[in-house]
Amino acid sequence: MTKTLRERIAQFAPTRLTFDEGLLSDSHRRALRKIVEASRLMDDIFLRQVSPHNPDRLARLEASRKPEDRDVLRYFRIMAGPWDRLEEHRPFVGDEEKPLGAGFYTPDLSKREFEDWLAHHAEDEEGLASYYTVVRRDLDRLVAVPYSEAYQGFLQPAARLLEEAAEASDSASLSKFLRSRADAFRTNDYFQSDADWVDVKDSLIDATIGPYEVYEDRLMGYEAAFEAIIGIKDPRESEKLEELVQYLPELEANLPSAEDYIPVEREESSPISVVSEVFGAGEAKTGVLAFAFILPNDEKVRQVKGSKKVMLKNVGEAKFRSCLVPAAERLIGEAQLPLLDFETLFDVVLMHELAHGMGPGFVTRSDGSRATVSRALKEHFPVMEEAKADLVGMWSLLHLVDRGVLCRARRARVSYVASLLQTLRFGVDTAHGRAALLELNFLLERGGLLFEKESGKFLIDYDRTREAILGLTRRVLMIQSRGSYEEAREVLDTYGVATPPLERAMAAMEGLPVDIKPLFPIEEMMRDW
Numbered sequence: 001m002t003k004t005l006r007e008r009i010a011q012f013a014p015t016r017l018t019f020d021e022g023l024l025s026d027s028h029r030r031a032l033r034k035i036v037e038a039s040r041l042m043d044d045i046f047l048r049q050v051s052p053h054n055p056d057r058l059a060r061l062e063a064s065r066k067p068e069d070r071d072v073l074r075y076f077r078i079m080a081g082p083w084d085r086l087e088e089h090r091p092f093v094g095d096e097e098k099p100l101g102a103g104f105y106t107p108d109l110s111k112r113e114f115e116d117w118l119a120h121h122a123e124d125e126e127g128l129a130s131y132y133t134v135v136r137r138d139l140d141r142l143v144a145v146p147y148s149e150a151y152q153g154f155l156q157p158a159a160r161l162l163e164e165a166a167e168a169s170d171s172a173s174l175s176k177f178l179r180s181r182a183d184a185f186r187t188n189d190y191f192q193s194d195a196d197w198v199d200v201k202d203s204l205i206d207a208t209i210g211p212y213e214v215y216e217d218r219l220m221g222y223e224a225a226f227e228a229i230i231g232i233k234d235p236r237e238s239e240k241l242e243e244l245v246q247y248l249p250e251l252e253a254n255l256p257s258a259e260d261y262i263p264v265e266r267e268e269s270s271p272i273s274v275v276s277e278v279f280g281a282g283e284a285k286t287g288v289l290a291f292a293f294i295l296p297n298d299e300k301v302r303q304v305k306g307s308k309k310v311m312l313k314n315v316g317e318a319k320f321r322s323c324l325v326p327a328a329e330r331l332i333g334e335a336q337l338p339l340l341d342f343e344t345l346f347d348v349v350l351m352h353e354l355a356h357g358m359g360p361g362f363v364t365r366s367d368g369s370r371a372t373v374s375r376a377l378k379e380h381f382p383v384m385e386e387a388k389a390d391l392v393g394m395w396s397l398l399h400l401v402d403r404g405v406l407c408r409a410r411r412a413r414v415s416y417v418a419s420l421l422q423t424l425r426f427g428v429d430t431a432h433g434r435a436a437l438l439e440l441n442f443l444l445e446r447g448g449l450l451f452e453k454e455s456g457k458f459l460i461d462y463d464r465t466r467e468a469i470l471g472l473t474r475r476v477l478m479i480q481s482r483g484s485y486e487e488a489r490e491v492l493d494t495y496g497v498a499t500p501p502l503e504r505a506m507a508a509m510e511g512l513p514v515d516i517k518p519l520f521p522i523e524e525m526m527r528d529w
């Protein structure tokens with residue numbers, strides 16, 4: 001059944017992303033204003049990267065006096081174009097198909113032709129397969145046009161604004177990044193600025209701006225889309241995080257694993273920072289929003305600099321209020337619902353993120369050679385890895401409660417179950433969704449979770465949930481440390497399936513918001529700065 005426009009718009013609950021304005025000095029405000037202005041230009045570029053016809057489409061919608069076009073315009077802005085990102089990019093207005101290569105390639109180019117060309121013109125590969133070029137036709141040739149040229153009209157002013165922000169900023173590491181990113185906008189060489197970004201540590205302002213993710217390029221997965229995520233560091237959470245990180249070796253040493261394994265290589269220089277997002281643009285504010293991200297993607301930068309993970313606390317809080325709470329109200333028994341709170345959920349998510357860096361990283365093959373767990377588990381790896389992060393994260397959290405480092409063990413279990421249930425909304429064929437099925441079915445089987453048929457709600461048995469988490473953590477760690485593809489398949493065939501209680505849960509969540517549409521109060525505040 002196709003959704004009406006109103007129903008589609010209602011999937012995104014408009015939510016203000018608030019932050020503590022009191023943390024900002026005059027110099028912060030001056031720098032932020034320039035950074036926000038530069039970020040708005042990322043919107044213009046991204047719109048064109050999705051489709052070169054988007055600016056015309058948008059202008060037509062904005063000028064239209066037809067009442068039905070108001071809703072089209074609203075959804076167009078959420079999706080950055082006429083295609084629905086929640087429905088495999090099918091058009092929600094008109095019938096034009098979205099090219100797989102979005103606006104990054106000449107529209108008539110097929111994957112086959114592109115690969116053929118690269119196979120016969122090895123000298124073109126560096127340019128054509130770069131993160132930072134668009135591919136055009138010049139008579140019978142394929143040519144790479146650098147972003148610095150293709151989007152010059154936006155990148156030149158953005159570069160100037162970033163330099164002005166660097167001037168205003170009182171953080172040396174932030175200014176260094178802003179200046180080198182401005183250079184990158186002009187020269188198309190992003191290496192130095194990506195490295196400088198990882199080094200931004202002493203700054204209250206956290207600015208991520210430029211071309212990053214390649215999801216928008218569904219043809220080849222090469223071309224990076226422009227975006228901006230501007231945040232303010234959360235001093236309290238950052239302190240807590242520093243404390244938690246100290247326990248990682250202890251947690252790793254105590255993991256409930258029956259066998260020895262070769263651990264994930266933790267990059268010492270890979271920090272996590274917790275920020276409140278104050279402004280987002282381009283891909284970062286389009287469709288479903290990320291709660292956390294790790295950048296840069298460029299392997300060459302990662303090898304020398306590592307990477308940095310940023311968690312957007314107020315985005316998580318907005319999703320919690322607008323999406324998770326309404327879902328939990330329909331699915332969690334009344335006695336336990338009051339135990340659901342954002343502070344605890346945030347600890348659960350934080351431990352999930354830290355747990356990605358724990359556990360087995362490599363397996364030893366029968367011939368003695370070493371392979372990554374991901375190689376060994378193949379297509380089952382993403383699901384098993386998400387399940388590991390959930391389970392090791394929860395196991396670690398409960399361990400830290402026993403040690404007196406964290407509290408709220410019962411609340412953590414309620415948050416954990418509620419967020420697993422809500423994850424089912426994003427599709428049980430996604431890694432996160434399938435992992436949630438696996439964990440929920442295991443909890444149901446072990447009596448950690450009870451399903452009440454009459455009310456359609458779930459009740460948590462705290463002790464049995466703990467035992468089930470321990471049991472499944474052992475199992476997942478065993479599969480990862482052995483690199484056993486067969487055992488991964490077996491456990492997913494048994495538990496990673498939609499069972500009647502979970503099907504009812506999914507049906508119960510129909511019509512609730514899937515995500516938020518972010519509103520940025522900083523835009524009003526800036527008028528008084």
Ligand code: ZN
Nearest residue numbers: 352356386389
């Ligand atoms: Zn994860």
